[in-house]
Amino acid sequence: MIKTKNITFKYKKNGNHRFTFPDITLKDEENLLILGKSGIGKTTLLHLLAGLLKPVSGTIAIGFVDIHSLSPSQLDTFRGQHIGLVFQKNHAIQSLNVTENLESRLFFSRKAIDHVMINDLLEQLDLSDFKKSKVNELSEGQLQRLGIALSVIHNPQVILADEPTSSLDDENCKMVMDLLINQAKQNHANLIVITHDHRIKPLFSKAITL
Amino acid sequence: MTIWSISIQNLRSKPFYTFLSVFSLALSIALLLGIQQVEASFKYQMENNLGDIDLVIGAKGSPLQLVLASVLHMDNPTGNIPYEDAKKVGKNPMIKSAVPISYGDNYKGYRIVGTTKGFAPLYNAALEEGRAVKKSMEVVLGHTVAKQLQLKIGDTFLSSHGLVDNDIDVHSEKLKVVGIYKPTQKIIDRLIITNLESIWDVHHTEGEHEHGDEQEGGSIEHSGNAYEGKEITSLLISFRNPSAFLTLPRKINEQTNMQAALPKYELDRLYEYMGVGVKTISCIAYIILVISCMTIFISLYKMVKEHAFDLALLRTYGASNVQLIRMVGYEGCIMGLLAFLLGILLSKTGLSLMFKMVETEYKQNMLHELPLMEFLQIGALVFIMILAAIVLAIHPIIKMNISTILSHEN
Structure with a gap:
């Protein structure tokens, strides 16, 4: 469950430009697509929801927690345990292999490292053959699937995806979105995708345009 | 999975650079240990030979x-x-x-x-x-x-x-x-x-x-x-x-x-003459030590800068700043420790080879263990330098803006 109210945000450097964002209310397992042109503040909104940026005003509640009332270290912990992030070109930790990346994801979110679960997830995402592969040995599609794995392995409440499909072809785009929606459902998590990619619009029942 | 293992993987992912940093530091440590040990051995041998003669x-x-x-x-x-x-x-x-x-x-x-x-x-x-x-x-x-x-x-x-x-x-x-x-x-x-x-x-x-x-x-x-x-x-x-x-x-x-x-007084005078040479070599060794600690710093700093996205990513995984700092710190410590061990090994083998030659010439085994104090002194010096390198290298982590780094991923 996510509920935002009257969020506004201003970058310190950018003079007086103030972002105002529409209120968002999502029930459990409800997904949302946020569309908008570049520079409109999509990523800013996503980072606000992830607790990476602090709003100038307004509240953001995930579950029943007002995330910006938490101390920085509490917020680190909360983010680690309840939020999963997917990026456009997914970066996993370069020096670790696929399995180690997932292990570190669990380690930092203070969850038990369960290899059965890791292997299961890699199986579902068709990455079983790449357990010991370094990140830079993976193709773009494989990387994006690893990104999805990293965003859901810790069973989060919210999955936030920033342009997850914009660098993928139609086939991979479809597959990635199916996997994301599927994984969100399995984890009973809210999925919020921000994009300017209209290909994925039909997959969401709820969408807002900034 | 621990922070240690991530640090080790970070080092292993750039083996050549890690080796270079470790090796140059090891070399300067070996040189320092070696010169101190030669001096200590020489003095010990001399003073030992004095026996009870005043x-x-x-x-x-x-x-x-x-x-x-x-x-x-x-x-x-x-x-x-x-x-x-x-x-x-x-x-x-x-x-x-x-x-x-x-x-x-x-x-x-x-x-x-x-x-x-x-x-x-x-x-x-x-x-x-x-x-x-x-x-x-x-x-x-x-x-x-x-x-x-x-x-x-x-x-x-x-x-x-x-x-x-x-x-x-x-x-x-x-x-x-x-x-x-x-x-x-x-x-x-x-x-x-x-x-x-x-x-x-x-x-x-x-x-x-x-x-x-x-x-x-x-x-x-x-x-x-x-x-x-x-x-x-x-x-x-x-x-x-x-x-x-x-x-x-x-x-x-x-x-x-x-x-x-007075034998003790005369030998002290002799050491003074010799001291110039010892001091020069020690000086060179200290300079190399400073330079190699700088390479350790550069190696850590490079890691922090080049892997800024990885570090930001770790923050989204729930890692705290302190955990990231520990990660960099452990990397520095591992390099320092490896260098110290390698340095000891280098100086030991180097000296024993050298003294093997001397031994046959002077018909006496002159190699004497370095006093623990001097050994610890060099160890402490290296430790402090590494610590300084780490403190300087973690600066970007403290100032890191995760959001900015993540939104400039391309």
């Missing part, structure tokens, strides 16, 4: 030469002194023991020292087998001498005149081995000990007509025609109380025509 009395000349010749048995003596005069000095109540030594012969390069019963106790040397010298022309061998020359009790040999091995100027009297000392790691291991009479007897019979040769050879003159006129090379003295250090040497230097030299 003062040396000999003929006038260079005091350093007197010490080198009579205490360390390295140089030619300054000359001889009358035995009678030496005996008088020895009666001073401040003196615990006064041991006369006299020499001028060698056997295959090992010096033959004519002395009294008091000599061996100066070095805590005990007999391994056989007995002490009882009469003229009997000798007891130092441990190294017996081993190197493979001499046993009952063997006899002819000594050569002077302090350098030669086959031409050989005395006609045979010396007989009656005992062998246990190893002491001191100079006595490399000496052949006999009594004063042996030296006098050998040179008494030949002294008359070989007198001129001795002068030319630059070796010691120790001939005497009458018993009263006997001469010795020097007198080794240990004091009963420390106040003798102040009064006795001056008294001897002013009131007699002999000279008194």
Whole structure:
């Protein structure tokens, strides 16, 4: 469950430009697509929801927690345990292999490292053959699937995806979105995708345009 | 999965760079350890060889030469002194023991020292087998001498005149081995000990007509025609109380025509001469140390800068700033520790190779362990430098803006 109210945000450097964002209310397992042109503040909104940026005003509640009332270290912990992030070109930790990346994801979110679960997830995402592969040995599609794995392995409440499909072809785009929606459902998590990619619009029942 | 294992993986992902940083630091540590150990070994060896000798009395000349010749048995003596005069000095109540030594012969390069019963106790040397010298022309061998020359009790040999091995100027009297000392790691291991009479007897019979040769050879003159006129090379003295250090040497230097030299003082002077070289090399080693700590810093800083996205990603995984700092810190510590171990290994192998060569030349094992304090000092220095490198390198983490880094992923 996510509920935002009257969020506004201003970058310190950018003079007086103030972002105002529409209120968002999502029930459990409800997904949302946020569309908008570049520079409109999509990523800013996503980072606000992830607790990476602090709003100038307004509240953001995930579950029943007002995330910006938490101390920085509490917020680190909360983010680690309840939020999963997917990026456009997914970066996993370069020096670790696929399995180690997932292990570190669990380690930092203070969850038990369960290899059965890791292997299961890699199986579902068709990455079983790449357990010991370094990140830079993976193709773009494989990387994006690893990104999805990293965003859901810790069973989060919210999955936030920033342009997850914009660098993928139609086939991979479809597959990635199916996997994301599927994984969100399995984890009973809210999925919020921000994009300017209209290909994925039909997959969401709820969408807002900034 | 721990922070340690991530640090190790980070290092392993750039093996060449890690190796270079570690190796250059190891090299400077090895150099520092090596130079300190050489210095420590040298000092230890010298001071060990002093035994209980506080003062040396000999003929006038260079005091350093007197010490080198009579205490360390390295140089030619300054000359001889009358035995009678030496005996008088020895009666001073401040003196615990006064041991006369006299020499001028060698056997295959090992010096033959004519002395009294008091000599061996100066070095805590005990007999391994056989007995002490009882009469003229009997000798007891130092441990190294017996081993190197493979001499046993009952063997006899002819000594050569002077302090350098030669086959031409050989005395006609045979010396007989009656005992062998246990190893002491001191100079006595490399000496052949006999009594004063042996030296006098050998040179008494030949002294008359070989007198001129001795002068030319630059070796010691120790001939005497009458018993009263006997001469010795020097007198080794240990004091009963420390106040003798102040009064006795001056008294001897002013009131007699002999000279008194304090071995510790003379050796300190010698170290001072040597110190310039040691200091220069130490200086170079410290500079290399600073430079290699800078490479460690660059390596860590590069990691933090180039992997900024990874670090931001870890923050989204729930890692705190402290955990990221620990990660970088562990990387620095691992490199520092590896360098330190490698440095120890390098200096140990380097030195033992070096000393193997020296050992055969000087017939003595000179390698001595570095005192723990100096070892810890170098360790602490490296640790502090690494710590400084880490503190400088983590600066970007503290100032990191995760949102900015993540939104500039392309």
